[in-house]
Amino acid sequence: MAEDRADTRTRTVIPQAIVRPPTAAAExxxxxxxxxxxxxxxxxxxxxxxxxxxxxxxxxxxxxxxxxxxxxxxxxxxxxxxxxxxxxxxxxxxxxxxxxxxxxxxxxxxxxxxxxxxxxxxxxxxxxxxxxxxPSPADPRHALLAQDARLKAMGLTPVGAFEIEFYLLDRQRGADGRPRAAALPLTGEQPQTTQVYQLEPLDRLEPFVADVYRAAAAQDLPLETLISEYAVGQYELTLHHHADIARAADDLVAMKRLLRGVAARHGMIACFMAKPFADRVGSGMHLHASLNDPDGSNVFADAPDGSLSPLLLDAIAGLLDTLGQGMLVAAPHHNSWRRFASQSYAPTHATWGINNRSVAVRVPASGGAARHLEHRMAGIDANPYLVGATVLAGMAHGIAGRLDPGAAVTGNAYDAPAGEGDVPAPASWAEAIAAAARSDFLAEALGLRMRDVLVALKRAEHARFARAVSELDYALYLETV
Known part of the structure; x- marks a missing residue:
């Protein structure tokens, strides 16, 4: 009878029930x-x-x-x-x-x-x-959470805030077919000159700016200072610091979505390319960071005699020591590498300094209990979760090893002679991809799976550029070779 026959079919196992992670938002x-x-x-x-x-x-x-x-x-x-x-x-x-x-x-x-x-x-x-x-290991937010947990296990809570630079561009391109700065909505005039720190351009952006701040208030997004930056059509926005570093990165993600959405409704493009114009400065993503002890006190605070905290110096040394291995995170795209140029407010050397904007790791002038560092290497096109993860991992590396950053650069770091380890290697996107693929530091900072996913994505993107025939190819070679 049928019920007496052995069932030789392969046993099908029903997948386990879905498990709710403890970090998920409450229902x-x-x-x-x-x-x-x-x-x-x-x-x-x-x-x-x-x-x-x-x-x-x-x-x-x-x-x-x-x-x-x-x-x-x-x-x-x-x-x-x-x-x-x-x-x-x-x-x-x-x-x-x-x-x-x-x-x-x-x-x-x-x-x-x-x-x-x-x-x-x-x-x-x-x-x-x-x-x-x-956690899915290819989700970049988990990489940041892991480094946050690593420092907390050392008794240190990361505190951070991002500031971003970006361009506002017109949706209609100029007569030459190239992108151009967005017209100021209050007057309709087209900006023509660099007016860094000038207030009139901000005033004439009023309808756009008012909508940005209203939308930010509705999201409880801590947007702070708006600045007219060092190029036609370029601006800077800052976010208030958080003692929750992942939330600081969440805020940056939300801010970029907000700026894109509001800009689109004003006939503009909020552009987060690292270098949209060859003859203008690029746009950075600067991470301001410090560490609190279990009592909530800043361990980077100045000593009573006004000298810098040894832990701050250790952290800076760790960032400089690992900077080269993290360059694919700081400069992830083909366009990213156009940003690094002398006298451009983007760092070109693995240097640090006090109150100096020509270095990679800056110690801002505000000191005392508010002392912190500013990591200036990343472009605005970078992923804030991965940037945060590599910055925290670099700081932890320096603190654990009690590394020495050497002497601070004074004056123009662009003119500083390149010494061993002074210029960040790799020096190109292709080299950065290759370096990331073999980097033990990046495997630790991001997790091995996340590092390998990032490398695979960047190799595919690099191959796309290598295959493309550009307008410059035609201009140089079409009828000359």
């Missing part, structure tokens, strides 16, 4: 938000990939509770996309596991309204986890 956050914001019709759910690009979906308001209750399935390959959004199979995140789903969970405190949208939408940032609740 009641969603209900409380919708009660406060009944006007919200949709929510952008945002997962930041290795390139710093927010990817995800727009869900309807009635789907939000389920996201908070059970997470949202997303393919692991979403973290294996290149800058153009195409699969990079070498990441191991595509067909190696059949493009398997992971689970994205909302990050606490990141569910906020997008005040510039109509009908009104909100946004929430996500972190990707494996089905068992463990």
């Amino acid at each position: 009641d956050e969603a209900a409380a938000f919708l009660a406060r914001h009944p006007e919200v019709e949709g929510i952008d759910i945002v997962l930041v990939d290795a390139n710093g690009i927010g990817r995800g979906k727009t869900i309807r308001a009635h789907e939000l509770a389920a996201l908070y209750r059970q997470g949202r399935f997303l393919p692991g390959s979403i973290l294996g996309l290149d800058i153009a959004g195409e699969d990079v199979h070498e990441t191991g995140l595509v067909w190696d596991d059949g493009d398997a789903d992971r689970v994205a969970w909302p990050i606490p405190g990141t569910l906020v309204p997008q005040a510039w949208t109509n009908p009104r939408r909100a946004q929430v940032q996500l972190a990707l986890h494996e089905l068992d609740g463990s």
